[in-house]
Amino acid sequence: MDVITINHLVKVYNGYKGVKGITAIDEMSLTVEKGDFVGIMGPSGSGKTTLLNILSGVDKATSGEVIIDGQDITKLSKDQMALFRRERIGYIFQDFNLLDSLTLKENIALPLILDKKSPKEIEDKLTPLMQFLGIDDLKDKYPFHISGGQKQRVAAARAIANEPAVIFADEPTGNLDSKSANNLMSTMSSLNDKLNSTILMVSHDPFAASFCKRIVFIKDGNVEMEMRSSGDRKLFFDKILEAQSVIGGERA
Numbered sequence: 001m002d003v004i005t006i007n008h009l010v011k012v013y014n015g016y017k018g019v020k021g022i023t024a025i026d027e028m029s030l031t032v033e034k035g036d037f038v039g040i041m042g043p044s045g046s047g048k049t050t051l052l053n054i055l056s057g058v059d060k061a062t063s064g065e066v067i068i069d070g071q072d073i074t075k076l077s078k079d080q081m082a083l084f085r086r087e088r089i090g091y092i093f094q095d096f097n098l099l100d101s102l103t104l105k106e107n108i109a110l111p112l113i114l115d116k117k118s119p120k121e122i123e124d125k126l127t128p129l130m131q132f133l134g135i136d137d138l139k140d141k142y143p144f145h146i147s148g149g150q151k152q153r154v155a156a157a158r159a160i161a162n163e164p165a166v167i168f169a170d171e172p173t174g175n176l177d178s179k180s181a182n183n184l185m186s187t188m189s190s191l192n193d194k195l196n197s198t199i200l201m202v203s204h205d206p207f208a209a210s211f212c213k214r215i216v217f218i219k220d221g222n223v224e225m226e227m228r229s230s231g232d233r234k235l236f237f238d239k240i241l242e243a244q245s246v247i248g249g250e251r252a
């Protein structure tokens with residue numbers, strides 16, 4: 001079953017005062033199946049952020065269809081999109097986006113609180129989730145008490161808490177040292193493996209990308225090539241490096 005279907009997506013940023021318009025996404029079509037773990041890579045300016053912004057409803061497509069979990073999100077009003085986003089999409093951002101005034105447990109519970117779940121439902125959901133992610137001993141701490149790597153695992157827990165159709169991750173390892181990056185990517189891998197979460201991650205980092213099952217390289221706003229992992233991460237890492245050297249996309 002496809003969780004994301006993108007059909008002939010186009011995004012043009014209009015020009016102004018003599019500045020030419022830019023076609024950031026150019027007739028892109030792509031599908032993502034349930035349970036897949038997809039990395040989006042490509043050179044700077046290839047359209048990765050634009051794509052993620054459209055998929056998550058932050059930005060509007062110029063034309064084309066974006067169907068997520070059976071819903072064409074290009075047809076939703078701003079309010080409908082806000083609700084859809086809250087209920088059906090989880091996010092992991094580069095800069096964590098945790099609320100400093102809430103404990104870590106409250107941060108994770110936030111999507112469930114917004115969904116008006118009862119305290120018991122929230123407790124029943126969060127306890128096994130925090131155990132699964134190895135963060136149950138952190139629950140009463142505040143974001144400023146913990147490391148970047150721990151924050152990112154809390155962010156992963158929050159992203160998955162209300163069982164979204166898909167998790168979007170934007171350079172999730174961008175602010176992490178290599179040990180924490182390894183840790184987070186293992187966490188994301190197990191969300192994908194054990195909980196069958198569908199994940200779409202934008203990253204420049206071949207190490208992070210090597211945890212994905214499939215990499216889609218984009219260039220000039222369209223899919224340039226794709227590759228699938230055989231399950232051997234080291235081999236996949238080498239293949240990603242090789243592709244990056246041809247297509248571009250190494251961190252500047």
Ligand SMILES: Nc1ncnc2c1ncn2[C@@H]1O[C@H](COP(=O)(O)OP(=O)(O)OP(=O)(O)O)[C@@H](O)[C@H]1O
Binds near residue numbers: 046
């Ligand atoms: N708000 C905007 N207005 C006009 N042009 C934009 C805007 N945002 C992005 N662009 C242009 O659209 C194209 C795609 O940009 P985008 O940010 O999606 O690329 P990217 O692949 O995410 O790049 P990077 O890896 O550097 O983050 C680029 O040519 C960029 O200059």
